[in-house]
Amino acid sequence: MGNRTEAGVVIVGTGFSGLGMAIQLRKEGRDDFVILEKADDVGGTWRDNTYPGCACDIQSHMYSYSFEQNPGWSRAFSPQPEIHEYLRGVARKYDLYRFVRFGQEMTGARWDADEQRWHVTTAGGDEFVGRFLVAGVGALHIPQIPQLPGIDRFEGRAFHSAEWDHDYDLRGKKVAVIGTGASAVQFVPQIAKDVSRLTLFQRTPPWIMPKPDHPMPEWAKRLFARVPGVQRLYRDLLYWMLELRAVGFNGNPRIMKVAQKVAERHLAKQVRDPELRAKLTPDYVMGCKRVLISNDYYPALARDNVDVVTDGIAEVTAHGVIDKAGVEHEADAIIYGTGFHVTDAFDDLHIIGSEGRDLGKLWATEGMQTHKGITVAGFPNLFFLLGPNTGLGHNSVVFMIEQQIRYIAEAISFAESRSAGAIEVRPEVQAQFNADIQRKLERGIWTQGGCKSWYLDAQGVNRTIWPGFTWRYWMQTRKLEPSDFALTR
Numbered sequence: 001m002g003n004r005t006e007a008g009v010v011i012v013g014t015g016f017s018g019l020g021m022a023i024q025l026r027k028e029g030r031d032d033f034v035i036l037e038k039a040d041d042v043g044g045t046w047r048d049n050t051y052p053g054c055a056c057d058i059q060s061h062m063y064s065y066s067f068e069q070n071p072g073w074s075r076a077f078s079p080q081p082e083i084h085e086y087l088r089g090v091a092r093k094y095d096l097y098r099f100v101r102f103g104q105e106m107t108g109a110r111w112d113a114d115e116q117r118w119h120v121t122t123a124g125g126d127e128f129v130g131r132f133l134v135a136g137v138g139a140l141h142i143p144q145i146p147q148l149p150g151i152d153r154f155e156g157r158a159f160h161s162a163e164w165d166h167d168y169d170l171r172g173k174k175v176a177v178i179g180t181g182a183s184a185v186q187f188v189p190q191i192a193k194d195v196s197r198l199t200l201f202q203r204t205p206p207w208i209m210p211k212p213d214h215p216m217p218e219w220a221k222r223l224f225a226r227v228p229g230v231q232r233l234y235r236d237l238l239y240w241m242l243e244l245r246a247v248g249f250n251g252n253p254r255i256m257k258v259a260q261k262v263a264e265r266h267l268a269k270q271v272r273d274p275e276l277r278a279k280l281t282p283d284y285v286m287g288c289k290r291v292l293i294s295n296d297y298y299p300a301l302a303r304d305n306v307d308v309v310t311d312g313i314a315e316v317t318a319h320g321v322i323d324k325a326g327v328e329h330e331a332d333a334i335i336y337g338t339g340f341h342v343t344d345a346f347d348d349l350h351i352i353g354s355e356g357r358d359l360g361k362l363w364a365t366e367g368m369q370t371h372k373g374i375t376v377a378g379f380p381n382l383f384f385l386l387g388p389n390t391g392l393g394h395n396s397v398v399f400m401i402e403q404q405i406r407y408i409a410e411a412i413s414f415a416e417s418r419s420a421g422a423i424e425v426r427p428e429v430q431a432q433f434n435a436d437i438q439r440k441l442e443r444g445i446w447t448q449g450g451c452k453s454w455y456l457d458a459q460g461v462n463r464t465i466w467p468g469f470t471w472r473y474w475m476q477t478r479k480l481e482p483s484d485f486a487l488t489r
Contacts, residue, residue, distance in 0.1 A: 015044020288449025
């Protein structure tokens with residue numbers, strides 16, 4: 001038998017979500033919590049994704065905690081190592097390392113109605129028992145690897161961008177890249193200059209906007225460090241600038257058309273070849289899939305040693321990939337830029353609520369449904385961070401996380417102040433929230449834009465995106481509404 005650890009609150013994950021939750025509890029003077037982390041360091045997505053060119057596509061001064069500003073960001077859009085270092089610094093500053101149990105991957109959780117506690121099991125066979133369970137597991141951590149016919153025969157290296165093989169030297173190699181999402185747009189330009197041949201297999205081209213990236217000038221860093229209020233002002237400016245983008249995503253097609261014109265000009269300027277340009281022009285409305293930003297992706301595709309293949313993949317051979325037009329493309333390595341399991345990320349988490357309800361099975365059949373992306377009817381004392389329908393296409397998810405950690409802390413205090421053993425959202429409240437949000441999403445670009453994206457689940461329902469402004473989310477989560485919840489003594 002493994003070890004058993006008891007705590008007031010069990011937090012899962014040490015990305016922006018898990019660390020944020022721990023900081024919120026520390027600020028309230030609590031230390032009766034434990035944080036489970038599957039890896040051997042903190043950082044979540046920003047620890048795992050170490051592919052060349054990995055960076056944030058929301059400005060770092062916004063993509064960071066409002067209460068923990070970093071005056072020293074080197075660029076407007078910081079590279080991955082810097083964001084990872086920021087998270088480690090935050091964990092050190094708030095003395096969180098002593099609460100983290102590394103190498104503990106959650107494999108399941110069971111609500112014990114008699115004890116009114118969660119029993120969490122981990123891959124190593126240990127058990128963690130807590131009254132409250134906060135899942136900061138995120139949706140971008142299970143790599144989506146397509147099952148290509150014949151991949152077993154392939155004699156080269158194959159890896160996903162989130163599991164980058166740094167020991168493999170790509171210089172002078174022939175490389176097949178599969179997928180053209182956010183990660184591929186970042187790593188393709190980095191490796192294109194080193195490889196002898198790069199073949200990019202594209203199903204659907206993304207819309208790409210110019211990236212307003214630049215090094216942060218030294219005077220600005222000094223000013224931010226000395227006068228934090230100026231950095232706050234800069235951050236507020238960024239926030240409202242990004243917030244305006246929501247107008248286009250949520251059913252104002254005029255604004256999207258303006259943005260789409262910018263993207264079309266960007267493509268026309270960077271790709272002179274009409275044939276390549278046609279391949280790279282999307283046939284759906286901008287915003288339907290995640291809008292990407294890059295200044296070097298198109299020029300990389302225009303290089304002589306790069307081919308864009310839109311014919312799909314028929315099979316993999318020992319030394320290459322055959323497309324559906326029957327052409328074989330030699331490859332020493334295959335790199336998957338195919339993203340993550342998002343709408344089915346929770347299928348394997350065996351979370352068993354009251355009356356033996358299995359969350360994964362429930363969500364697989366009825367679709368992922370929560371109240372405000374945080375609580376789930378039938379699962380007392382369970383909270384999600386960045387749960388369903390709180391992802392964003394237009395602003396920083398760290399903003400969303402901050403609203404959620406405050407809301408969860410309030411829910412926990414509320415339950416404790418009423419001497420309740422359990423707090424649970426009422427089913428009719430959850431149903432109303434989902435009806436409202438799906439009504440808004442139907443008017444939005446994700447449903448109307450004529451594309452399939454990872455935002456949609458198997459039924460074609462958007463379970464990922466928060467429709468509308470993030471300030472509206474802030475309004476909705478600013479105060480816990482006691483009548484939304486049922487308390488158990």
